[in-house]
Amino acid sequence: MTILGIDSSAVSAGCAIVKDGRVLSEGFVNIGLTHSQTLMPLIDDTLNRAGLTLEQIDRIAVSHGPGSFTGVRIGIATVKGLAFAGDIPCTGVSTLAAIAHGAACADGVLCPVMDARRDQVYNALFACEKGELTRLCDDRAISLDDLAADIAAREETVWLCGDGAQLCMDKLGERCPNLRMVPECIRWQRGYGAAMAAQDLPTVDAASLLPVYLRLPQAERELRARKGTE
Secondary structure, eight states: OEEEEEEOSSSSEEEEEEETTEEEEEEEEOSSOOHHHHHHHHHHHHHHHHTOOGGGOSEEEEEOOSSOHHHHHHHHHHHHHHHHHHTOOEEEEOHHHHHHHHTOOSSEEEEEEEEEETTEEEEOOEEEETTEEEEOSOOEEEEHHHHHHHHHTOSSOEEEESTTHHHHHHHHTTTOTTEEEOOGGGTSOOHHHHHHHHTTSOOBOGGGOOOOOSSOOHHHHHHHHHHHHO
16 A cells, blocks of 8 residues: 655654555655645655656545644645645544654553643653554543643653643653654654554545644634633
8 A cells, every 4th residue: 555644743754655564655744834835745756756747646534633723724724725636535644643653663551742831731651562553542632731641650661742742841851761762764754654653544525634633723712711801
């Protein structure tokens, strides 16, 4: 099976073409431009370097959240357009699961983290043994203090990955002596992780593909807060 994996859930954007678990082509950008500027050219370039056309893709996988509300929406909209155009089934995957699949190189507990601001991170935990992942908890928005307590209570080495890894190492490293970071080359959100996370998941038609948010957008939270004080 040939899968096009796409991730635009954070400041970086990535896509990869994976056939039967093997990477044919992968692209990654983190240059400060918006995903609306970078994502489609990145996808086109990744397809061209693999010598493939969209018609040769069996499935499109996309990280559907949590993450940047704008980034997730752009990724979902892009995949819907591609899926409709090519009549290709698609799969939405947890961004945190995608990060873990992209970083599954060391035994222990993988701890994908994304900065959710307000002293919180989006997080999940996965046991990793010889590249095989077992989910240990649901995706969650968790305070740094609560995450520190969870990590410190574990005997295994806990490997940080995702765009919040450095933040968590800086904030939690002294309290959690078992905390490490995976190498930077596999730390970030990547299309490869989305493709690998989708392999054993069911497909949906493009119309059924929806973003998954763990928190309301900031504008909606502020609106509800104002209404609560009126």
